[in-house]
Amino acid sequence: MAKPKIAFFDFAGCEGDQLQVANLEEKLLDVLAHVDVVNFREVMTERSDDYDIAFVEGSITRPEDEKRIKDIRAKAKLLVALGACATIGGINCIKNFMEDAQCREAVYGDKARWYPTYAARPVRAVVPVDLEIHGCPIDRAEFLRMVKELLSGKAPWLPDYPVCMECKQAGNICNYERGRACLGIITRAGCKAACVTEGAVCWGCRGLAPGANLDAARYVMEDLGGFSRREAQDLLRLFLGFSSAPL
Amino acid sequence: MPAYTVYMEQLPGLLKKWSADYSVQVPTAVPGGFYDFAPWSEGVEIAWDYDMAYNSHKRFFLPPREDLIRYDVAKCEAQPVFEAPAVLLFGVHPYDVRAIAQLDQIMESGAPDQYYLRRRENIAVFALEPLRIAETAFWGTMGTATADLGFDLYWTKIGPASFHVKVGSPRGEEMLLACGPVVKATLADREAARKVGEAVRKKAGENGLKFPWQEVPQVLAKSWNSTLWREKARLCLACGSCNVVCPTCYCFDIREELDESLQKGHRFREWDACMLSSFALVAGDHNFRPQARERYRHRYFRKGKYINDMIGELGCVGCGRCVRACTARIANPKDVFNALWEETR
Numbered sequence: 001m002a003k004p005k006i007a008f009f010d011f012a013g014c015e016g017d018q019l020q021v022a023n024l025e026e027k028l029l030d031v032l033a034h035v036d037v038v039n040f041r042e043v044m045t046e047r048s049d050d051y052d053i054a055f056v057e058g059s060i061t062r063p064e065d066e067k068r069i070k071d072i073r074a075k076a077k078l079l080v081a082l083g084a085c086a087t088i089g090g091i092n093c094i095k096n097f098m099e100d101a102q103c104r105e106a107v108y109g110d111k112a113r114w115y116p117t118y119a120a121r122p123v124r125a126v127v128p129v130d131l132e133i134h135g136c137p138i139d140r141a142e143f144l145r146m147v148k149e150l151l152s153g154k155a156p157w158l159p160d161y162p163v164c165m166e167c168k169q170a171g172n173i174c175n176y177e178r179g180r181a182c183l184g185i186i187t188r189a190g191c192k193a194a195c196v197t198e199g200a201v202c203w204g205c206r207g208l209a210p211g212a213n214l215d216a217a218r219y220v221m222e223d224l225g226g227f228s229r230r231e232a233q234d235l236l237r238l239f240l241g242f243s244s245a246p247l
Numbered sequence: 248m249p250a251y252t253v254y255m256e257q258l259p260g261l262l263k264k265w266s267a268d269y270s271v272q273v274p275t276a277v278p279g280g281f282y283d284f285a286p287w288s289e290g291v292e293i294a295w296d297y298d299m300a301y302n303s304h305k306r307f308f309l310p311p312r313e314d315l316i317r318y319d320v321a322k323c324e325a326q327p328v329f330e331a332p333a334v335l336l337f338g339v340h341p342y343d344v345r346a347i348a349q350l351d352q353i354m355e356s357g358a359p360d361q362y363y364l365r366r367r368e369n370i371a372v373f374a375l376e377p378l379r380i381a382e383t384a385f386w387g388t389m390g391t392a393t394a395d396l397g398f399d400l401y402w403t404k405i406g407p408a409s410f411h412v413k414v415g416s417p418r419g420e421e422m423l424l425a426c427g428p429v430v431k432a433t434l435a436d437r438e439a440a441r442k443v444g445e446a447v448r449k450k451a452g453e454n455g456l457k458f459p460w461q462e463v464p465q466v467l468a469k470s471w472n473s474t475l476w477r478e479k480a481r482l483c484l485a486c487g488s489c490n491v492v493c494p495t496c497y498c499f500d501i502r503e504e505l506d507e508s509l510q511k512g513h514r515f516r517e518w519d520a521c522m523l524s525s526f527a528l529v530a531g532d533h534n535f536r537p538q539a540r541e542r543y544r545h546r547y548f549r550k551g552k553y554i555n556d557m558i559g560e561l562g563c564v565g566c567g568r569c570v571r572a573c574t575a576r577i578a579n580p581k582d583v584f585n586a587l588w589e590e591t592r
Contacts, residue, residue: 170311
């Protein structure tokens with residue numbers, strides 16, 4: 001069987017997820033025995049338009065992005081969204097709650113009118129996506145596992161429960177017990193609660209767990225935790241802004 | 248069983264001796280007013296008066312993630328992976344000893360769980376009479392305030408610098424005498440230990456079930472259609488925290504991962520939780536407990552009835568960990584059982 005050809009593409013984002021892939025180092029070399037990388041701007045100069053699997057990083061924020069992602073979709077057999085900007089819109093969506101002109105001026109100054117943008121969206125809002133690898137940035141081990149699952153013909157596994165499950169397994173003391181608001185209660189697991197384990201809180205970068213109970217989360221943050229509606233909203237809109245749920 | 252009196256000054260020597268053969272785990276204070284078991288080394292302060300260990304001890308017997316087999320796809324070969332490090336849990340409260348004893352019983356029955364049993368063999372348990380009771384605990388009314396088996400030694404702090412130590416197994420006695428002779432407990436010391444236990448149990452009995460724990464299964468049997476399940480589960484985040492901190496929850500999922508060669512791999516098990524929405528998801532996308540209230544009810548039936556139907560004791564020891572771990576404050580076996588008892592009496 002011919003090796004699948006894989007390509008990496010980036011839209012609005014920091015390319016931090018591709019950096020995570022590059023950071024796999026020797027493990028990446030082992031994986032390269034099974035695939036041909038034809039496009040990976042961050043680590044190579046050659047490029048080709050003939051590919052089977054497209055890994056797409058970043059959000060769709062401009063009209064020309066839309067055309068480009070549709071072209072990638074048409075060429076790829078499998079399209080994999082890589083990282084929070086691509087899977088859930090991520091922090092790019094903060095601007096969706098601001099005036100477009102104000103936001104463009106803050107970024108581009110007096111050149112603002114040269115750069116038309118629209119509301120930031122995840123890839124799946126524009127084209128069908130076959131697989132999403134979550135996180136800001138992605139978890140290297142999880143990326144590797146899902147790629148191996150793809151290559152061995154297995155449906156990639158993704159946790160469908162909140163971060164709390166992994167956080168408690170890690171033995172952490174709950175942030176709410178320490179008087180801190182944390183989105184682990186509604187965020188999809190898979191990160192092994194890395195941020196909480198390192199002493200921070202969960203900001204929700206992996207997106208909502210399927211069936212996340214937002215009413216209960218509000219109750220936990222506002223009624224029990226004593227955080228204001230604004231504090232809860234700010235936290236929810238940091239990564240989870242692209243949602244039909246009332247944030 | 249014989250009993251001894253051990254003085255605080257003898258402990259450093261003993262701990263050092265034990266840690267040559269065992270990874271010694273002791274209760275320690277965690278900043279913020281919490282307690283948890285942590286590895287002992289010289290200088291680590293043991294929290295003799297801890298009220299509750301934040302995490303249960305089951306992680307030593309059934310780790311959150313554990314390899315089961317390693318396999319080679321190309322060669323069609325597989326070997327089991329057994330790991331059983333020597334661990335000494337020093338300072339386990341009796342309700343937690345009861346939880347360990349329950350896991351022992353469940354893991355031994357049916358198809359004996361070789362992974363658990365091999366680990367168990369290498370884990371020594373030194374029980375410790377509690378001196379304080381966690382605010383959320385209700386073990387004083389769950390029939391779990393004492394433990395008769397499941398420990399190698401049972402320690403009771405009977406003075407500022409002295410312990411009464413009851414022997415629970417030959418291994419325990421051997422470990423206690425590892426640094427030389429220890430004085431036999433006098434009648435007065437035995438009496439002092441009895442009083443310490445009695446006092447803490449009396450206090451623990453003040454907060455808990457309003458009815459005898461033996462009646463929990465009957466109360467549940469009448470409560471299948473209670474509206475309580477829906478009311479509580481409305482706020483359920485389906486996060487599994489109550490399951491993970493529970494000392495008697497042992498459900499796991501089994502998965503596999505290939506290494507980068509795509510030829511060799513390992514099969515492992517990971518803790519699962521019946522409160523997760525996909526816990527009961529099976530082939531064909533069928534989920535036999537799709538709703539939060541069904542999962543919530545299931546957990547309480549499991550703790551208060553199903554385990555009892557299997558082995559004759561409740562699946563809840565009243566440690567109070569889930570009460571703390573639940574951010575929505577809906578996990579509380581004591582409140583649930585009391586409310587159902589009121590409803591059905």
